[in-house]
Amino acid sequence: MAAAPRDLIADVARAAPGARVGAFFDLDGTLVAGFTATAHAGDRIRRRQARAGEVLGVVEAAVRYRLGRMEFERLLVRAAGYLRGESLRELDGVGARLFADHITARIYPHMHEIVRAHQQRGHTVVMSSSALTIHAEPVARFLGIAEVLCNRFEVDDRGILTGDIVKPVVWGAQKAATVQRFCSSNDIDLGQSYFYADGDEDAALMSLVGRPRPVNPRPRLAALAAEHDWPVLRIADPVRTTRRSLRHAAGFGVALLRACTTR
Numbered sequence: 001m002a003a004a005p006r007d008l009i010a011d012v013a014r015a016a017p018g019a020r021v022g023a024f025f026d027l028d029g030t031l032v033a034g035f036t037a038t039a040h041a042g043d044r045i046r047r048r049q050a051r052a053g054e055v056l057g058v059v060e061a062a063v064r065y066r067l068g069r070m071e072f073e074r075l076l077v078r079a080a081g082y083l084r085g086e087s088l089r090e091l092d093g094v095g096a097r098l099f100a101d102h103i104t105a106r107i108y109p110h111m112h113e114i115v116r117a118h119q120q121r122g123h124t125v126v127m128s129s130s131a132l133t134i135h136a137e138p139v140a141r142f143l144g145i146a147e148v149l150c151n152r153f154e155v156d157d158r159g160i161l162t163g164d165i166v167k168p169v170v171w172g173a174q175k176a177a178t179v180q181r182f183c184s185s186n187d188i189d190l191g192q193s194y195f196y197a198d199g200d201e202d203a204a205l206m207s208l209v210g211r212p213r214p215v216n217p218r219p220r221l222a223a224l225a226a227e228h229d230w231p232v233l234r235i236a237d238p239v240r241t242t243r244r245s246l247r248h249a250a251g252f253g254v255a256l257l258r259a260c261t262t263r
Contacts (some may be wrong), residue, residue: 003231005110008213011231012117015192015211022188023118024179024205025111026197027129027136027150030215031143032106033237036135037079039102040094072130072201073169080132080153084163088155095134103139110235111215114196115143124188128179128195128205130171149178176205196233197221206230 028035126147127140136150154164191210200220206212214225
């Protein structure tokens, strides 16, 4: 069932007010067009912080993940491994800079309106994403989202990255479990709550909330939405640069490799 942004905003306006209603938002592909992590990868290339082996490794992992030949956790840990020894404080600064330079223009205006609609109703608004803090938290701050459930780098007692990710990794069924725990700890009624997301892996949480809201859903999530008659929001890329699935990963890889070989 197709839905227009104004219809979803009107639906939020009719919902019960108060913090017991949760509004959970995915990040990449939902609040922001494309993948926030690509801005970081591109920045490392431009600043000559990444070698060709790192670029090839990340691109290979991304392609294998898209083809279903690599688990998301392995993909994330591989990416974190390239940052081993870096300061989390400095990476937080990089994330803030990249948000200002590259990500603000990629925020979907319609999704920003929906976030505001929930905030105006006094709902508990939460970013629930498989992204890392350096990519997720700048977007959350800009949108006024105080609660962020996402993946985090493992660090030592000096705040230096170990090259691993804090377990359990927030993705798929584990994202659903993380949201369930958050709701239990904060007296949020999951049956009255909303979840906005685009990924097939988000089907587990979509099936738990009372008000699932797929946004530009990928094929399996779109099929599930059609089966259950969930309202589906389709919105255009604000900067018209996003590419989908394997074509996006492959094209990004070619661009990074060219940057490596021409410097």
